[in-house]
Structures are given as structure tokens and as C-alpha cells.
Amino acid sequence: MRTTLELGQELGYAKLSIEAIAARAGVGKHTVYRRWxxxxxxxxxxxxxxxxxxxxxxxxxxxxxxLRRQIHEAVGLLAGGPLSPLFKSLVGEAQHDPGVAEALNERFIAPQAAKTVARLEAARDQGQLSPDFDLDLAMAILSGPLYFRLLITGEPLTPEYVDRVLDALFAGMAPRP
Amino acid sequence: MRTTLELGQELGYAKLSIEAIAARAGVGKHTVYRRWxxxxxxxxxxxxxxxxxxxxxxxxxxxxxxLRRQIHEAVGLLAGGPLSPLFKSLVGEAQHDPGVAEALNERFIAPQAAKTVARLEAARDQGQLSPDFDLDLAMAILSGPLYFRLLITGEPLTPEYVDRVLDALFAGMAPRP
DNA sequence: CAGTAACGGCACGGCACGTGCCGTTCTTGA
DNA sequence: TCAAGAACGGCACGTGCCGTGCCGTTACTG
Structure with a gap:
């Protein structure tokens, strides 16, 4: 896995081959195919x-x-750092490989979404949010524009942009008087 | 191009090859590579x-x-119809092919986004929206969750969901008294 | 300590890539 | 009207990676 990330950063996902990974890792191809x-x-x-x-x-x-803190951290890791191109490519691969799509969802997207919803839920129970607010939708409105930038328009995903989305979301989320 | 869509629907993008497209179209590979x-x-x-x-x-x-009408139509075409898997794969391909990413942006995403913003602008000028509303951000909040469903979670992109997003957006967009 | 599973290394057939080279057909401009 | 040249369909080639066999060796397990 370490070699995968190294080679992936060097070559880009498109040119990354299992053959090359196995060779550099000093490992037989079988050993890779046995696991993945x-x-x-x-x-x-x-x-x-x-x-x-x-x-x-x-x-x-x-x-x-x-929310700010967690999203800033996630964005820094997956949209800013050296792993960003690989993460993007992984999401890309998921578009035509159902197995990858399911695994990505199950092991990353869904848990992450669940954490966000859980945090929103806790806030709602404390009266910080309107009781009738749709928390799942709020999560989508928060995540959607960020993935949209990352994957579709390619515009930079800055902390400032995260804050703008948060502002817009909270403008509609505040508890009603 | 007709053969590309046909074969693409039959095989899926991953198994689609230029070789096969040229063969079925009764065309030399050169003729394809000369154009694309x-x-x-x-x-x-x-x-x-x-x-x-x-x-x-x-x-x-x-x-x-x-907005409803246009988005419902777009969703029906790109997320519901038989071309949906190919469209998703194209966005996927854009994640590791910068040329495709740029072309997709320039020829589809950006014009579409511009149309949405222009329509919002017209509405704002007619007093239907708060004058200080961030139209680009509104576009992202509208599009983002839809692409998020389509590309990330894989949940069905229904007209009902589109309406939910629209509802949420308009809750924060209405002109202030 | 014996049996076995996993291992690294190597070779194989298969496939699609992108690019040459053929001879033919179509377009264009004098 | 016709000649020059561009584009064409067809074919073949070398390359790279795929996924899978088969070696002999090493490491675990009971």
C-alpha cells in the first residue's frame, strides 16, 4: 500500500499498473491479486x-x-495535499467499476456522511437547529458543493469556499424564533 | 459518434475500446485518431x-x-436515461485525464452553470431574489447535491430529490421584506 | 518435525494501444 | 475536365499491461 501511494503520486493513476507496484514492492503479482x-x-x-x-x-x-474544523481538515487532506489527485482518480474509477463504487461508499462516504448527520443531530437535540430541518439534506448541501468543485469544475477548494458554503447553510438552518 | 454511444451502452465505458468502435463503424482507426x-x-x-x-x-x-423544469429535464437525460452510465464514466475519466476534464468543463459544465447563473440574475433583477444573494454559490448549492448523489453515493436522482434541494435553496433565497 | 500455505520469480496468451504502410476513393482547384 | 493531393479502409507491427498458470523456496502451523 505504501508503494501504491508512492508510485501513484509519481505516475498518476492512469499510468499506475499493478505490475509496476508489485515490481517496486519486491513482490509477486499473485500476492497483490490475492488481496485486491x-x-x-x-x-x-x-x-x-x-x-x-x-x-x-x-x-x-x-x-x-x-463542522468548520472537521471539513477544513478533510479538505486539506483530500483536496489540498499530495494525495488529492489519487483521491479524485479513485472517485473517477468508481464511476465505471461498481465494486470500487460500493467499497468507496461503504468504507468512506457513508461513514463520513453518518458522522456529519450524527453531529447535526446532536446539535438539533440541543436546540441549535430547527427541529424540522432535514439533516440528510443539510449534509448533502454541505458536501455537494465541495465535491462539485473538487470533481467537476476543478476550481480550488479553499477554506474560504468551505466557509461560504457553511454561511449559506446556516442562513437557512438557524432555529426559528 | 453513433457507434460510440451504441457500443458504450452495450459494453460499458471500461470495456469500450477505440479498436472496437472503429471496427463496428467500418472505419479505420486512423480516422478516429485523426479527430479525437x-x-x-x-x-x-x-x-x-x-x-x-x-x-x-x-x-x-x-x-x-x-429551474425545476430545466433541472428535471437535465436529470432525466443524464441521470435517468440509458446514457447515464456513460455520462458518469465521462466525469470519471475527467478525474485522471486533464484534457478531458478541461473539455468537459469548457463545453458542458461551464456553459450550463452560466445559464443557471444568468437565469438567477434575471430573477434577481426582477426582485424575486435578495439583491445580495451570492448567485454562484446558489448555483453550486443547487448542482452540488445532485452531482453528489449521481457520482458519489449512487442514490437514485429522483425528481422528488431535485424538489427537496430546490425547497431548501429557496428557503434561504427569498427576498427580504 | 512434517505438512501446507503463502511467497518471489518467471513465462505465457490475450488484448488494446498508437503508428506505420498499403492501395483506393474522394475532394479540390487549375 | 482532369490531375494532385488529402482522406480513407484495411492490415500489420511493436509495446505494455492484463490476469493466470507453474516453478522452487520460505514461513507458518499443529
Whole structure:
């Protein structure tokens, strides 16, 4: 997995081959194929091994600050750092490999979304949000524009932009008097 | 281009090869490579040739109805119909092919976004929206969750969901008294 | 300590890539 | 009207990676 990330950063996902990974890692191809069914699955595991710990939500009592902090961290890791192109390519691979799509969803997207919703839920129970607000939709409105920038328009995903989306979201989320 | 869409629907993008397209079209490979630098570029042209006309905005005076109508149509074409998997794969390909990414942006995403913003602008000038509302951000909040569903979570992109996003957006967009 | 599973290394057939070279057909401009 | 040249369909080639066999060796397990 370490070699996968190294070679992936050097060559880009398109030119990355299992053959080359195995060769550089000093490993037979069988040993790779025994564990991972595809290049995408291998990359998913490799990326998760680097980012799993960094994506937990804090709960300081201040919802907005917590969202900001967590999203800034996630964006810095997956949209700013050297792993960003590989992460983008992984999402790309998921578009035509159903196995990768399911694994990516199950092991990264869904848990991350669930954490966000859980944090929103906690805030709602504390009266920081309108009781009738659709939390799933709020999560999508928060995540959607960020992935839209990252994957579609390619515009830079800056902390400032994250804040703009947060502002817009909270403009409609505040508890009603 | 017709053969590309046909074969693409039959085989899926991953198994689609320029070799097979040329063979079925009764055409030399040179003839394909002379026009398109890559499989992705060919698919982009092929898809645009089928969908370019269908994605214009109406202006009936009612912003919300116009947005609904246009987005429902776009979603039906790109997320519901038989071309949906190919469109998703094209966005996927853009993640590791900068040429495809740029062309996709320039020839589809950006014009479409510009149309949405222009329609919002017209509505704002008519007093249907708060004058200080950030129209680019509104466009992203509208598009983002839809692409998020389509490309990331894979949940079905239904007209009902489109309406939910529209509802949420308009809750924060209405002109202030 | 014996049996076995996993290993690194190598070779193989298969496929699509992108690019040459053929001889033919179509277009264009004098 | 016709000649020059561009574009064409067809074919073949070398290349790279795929995924899978088969070696003999090493490492674990009971």
C-alpha cells in the first residue's frame, strides 16, 4: 500500500499498473491479486490507511465550529495535499467499476456522511437547529458543493469556499424564533 | 459518434475500446485518431451531440418553475436515461485525464452553470431574489447535491430529490421584506 | 518435525494501444 | 475536365499491461 501511494503520486493513476507496484514492492503479482481484485480496490485501501484517523468529528458544543474544523481538515487532506489527485482518480474509477463504487461508499462516504448527520443531530437535540430541518439534506448541501468543485469544475477548494458554503447553510438552518 | 454511444451502452465505458468502435463503424482507426485524441474526448463529443439542444433554460417569469423544469429535464437525460452510465464514466475519466476534464468543463459544465447563473440574475433583477444573494454559490448549492448523489453515493436522482434541494435553496433565497 | 500455505520469480496468451504502410476513393482547384 | 493531393479502409507491427498458470523456496502451523 505504501508503494501504491508512492508510485501513484509519481505516475498518476492512469499510468499506475499493478505490475509496476508489485515490481517496486519486491513482490509477486499473485500476492497483490490475492488481496485486491483491482487497482481501484488497492488504491482505496492505501488511501484509507493514511486518512482514516484524521476524519473524526469533534464535539465542542459549538456546531458550526466543529463542522468548520472537521471539513477544513478533510479538505486539506483530500483536496489540498499530495494525495488529492489519487483521491479524485479513485472517485473517477468508481464511476465505471461498481465494486470500487460500493467499497468507496461503504468504507468512506457513508461513514463520513453518518458522522456529519450524527453531529447535526446532536446539535438539533440541543436546540441549535430547527427541529424540522432535514439533516440528510443539510449534509448533502454541505458536501455537494465541495465535491462539485473538487470533481467537476476543478476550481480550488479553499477554506474560504468551505466557509461560504457553511454561511449559506446556516442562513437557512438557524432555529426559528 | 453513433457507434460510440451504441457500443458504450452495450459494453460499458471500461470495456469500450477505440479498436472496437472503429471496427463496428467500418472505419479505420486512423480516422478516429485523426479527430479525437482519446476515448474520453470521443465520448464527450458523442454525448454532446445527443444532449446539447435539450438543456436550455426557459424564462417564463417564474424562476422556481423554470429551474425545476430545466433541472428535471437535465436529470432525466443524464441521470435517468440509458446514457447515464456513460455520462458518469465521462466525469470519471475527467478525474485522471486533464484534457478531458478541461473539455468537459469548457463545453458542458461551464456553459450550463452560466445559464443557471444568468437565469438567477434575471430573477434577481426582477426582485424575486435578495439583491445580495451570492448567485454562484446558489448555483453550486443547487448542482452540488445532485452531482453528489449521481457520482458519489449512487442514490437514485429522483425528481422528488431535485424538489427537496430546490425547497431548501429557496428557503434561504427569498427576498427580504 | 512434517505438512501446507503463502511467497518471489518467471513465462505465457490475450488484448488494446498508437503508428506505420498499403492501395483506393474522394475532394479540390487549375 | 482532369490531375494532385488529402482522406480513407484495411492490415500489420511493436509495446505494455492484463490476469493466470507453474516453478522452487520460505514461513507458518499443529
Amino acid at each position: 481484485p483491482s487497482k481501484g480496490a488497492l488504491l482505496l485501501d492505501s488511501l484509507l490507511s493514511r486518512s482514516a484517523s484524521a476524519l473524526d468529528y469533534p464535539d465542542s458544543g459549538d456546531l458550526r465550529a466543529d | 485524441p482519446s476515448k474520453g474526448a470521443l465520448l464527450l463529443d458523442s454525448l454532446l451531440s445527443r444532449s446539447a439542444s435539450a438543456l436550455d433554460y426557459p424564462d417564463s417569469g417564474d424562476l422556481r418553475a423554470d
